[in-house]
Amino acid sequence: MHDVCNPSFSEVSRNIILELIAERKAECSWRHFRRAKASTTCETVFAVASVLRIVMLGNVMADEESAQLSSAVARVGLRAAFLDFSIGDLEWAVSEADLFVRLVKALATDSDCIGNGSIATLTLVRYLMAAHDGFPLARNEFRERKRRLEAANGLVNDLCQVADERRAKLDVIGALSCECFGAPLLEHFSLSESLCKLGTPCQGGELKQRTLCLQALAARWERVKKKEVEHSVIWKNLRKFDGVPIEYDRMTQLMESQKRKAFQVCETSPPSVEMAPKKVRKVITIQVKKEIIQKNEAGCRVIDLAQEYGVRHSTISTILAQKEKIMASSSAFKGVACVSGNRRASINEEMEKLLAIWINDRHLKGDITPTGIIMEKARDLSSADEEEEEGRQPIPTTVIKKFLKNWEELQEFVNKNHPEQAEVNRAGDIYSETAMRHFRQLLKKRQRQTTLDNFFQVSAFSKQQKIESSGSVDQLE
DNA sequence: ACGCTAGACCATGCCCGCAG
């Protein structure tokens, strides 16, 4: 660790830093930087300068960049590499050099800069920001995160294979940017604009103006992000990746699942928070539930069943609590994954049974039943069920017919004799639509059901006849 | 097509009773 009192430091490091930032013509950043150098260490100053270079030039991990950095280190006689600076020094430097941090933040959120940069860039900036925001990371943790983020870089490449390359990469980097800064990526803000707005000397009211500019940019991002579903998908998955590695297939599956949802508010929790893998809700079918109930009745313990079926013990308890309901229910279609608990299930079960009987009957007759006809039949049966669902006393068909006839007569009478026919017609149409339609449909359904019943009776009768006739033939033989 | 809502139900965490 070198002391700042080293008389040669100021001039040498200033030159180096100016050299480093010359490419981007951001000399002004030195002025910000200078405020922090007075009592800090050489290593810290150099480290911050290195970060500045990384942020501005993009990819520190390239061999060429590393060589330049080593050269710079050699020239000022510092042994410290940029990854080896002390966290205490960095914290101090960052807290003192708030303007510098703002600059780094602004530059690092620029899409051109980040887009050309590496994950390592973000890692280092993240390190800066973590220290600045009060979440200092232990060195080992920092390195572990760096390792993970580099692995995440591989994930970026995978994503690029399944999505638009630049888009996906920017999305991931944007997500990483969120994670690094707790602030979003300003993806449409070019580097030159950043430098123009933020790279000039920051003094007095101008600083305030620039702060407002940053806030405006943040607001701009807020508008952009709401339209970007993929951002949240990749963001969330990157968070998961940073916590617990997830398989690529699993991730794409999650992406498909989450694309259906609206964009959720970008999370801004501290970067050290690790996310658990997204849980997947399993659906236990009626068949499986029945198996569970039967095994339990045979003496199998709840805990064993839970282990066997890979569910929580309380889930088994819940199933057992609903034992009667589950056992009473049935799926007319063997092998069909009839989802238990679906609120439509109970309504549909009866309909399924009737439908199965009907289809079986047609199969026995050698008919091939088209899907459309099956669906139509299902609708009919379902309608009949709904009528019973109401729980009211069924209205006799004759009463409905009489009622409808009376209504038609009433309409006819009013139309003939009322002075304001237009108004009456309008009111009559509304009433007919809202009240009378129900009874007309009810009558129609019953007529269909009667036809079906007749059909079943005829079928059953013909089958019975067939059986009897074949039996008599057997007897004769 | 999309968003909202209600209902169903699995997952989680906490609590209680019981046996050793």
Next chain:
DNA sequence: CTGCGGGCATGGTCTAGCGT
């Protein structure tokens, strides 16, 4: 007291239905 089995309350997720 401790560990285990089971129940209960609550939250999260999914799906169907409905309105716009």
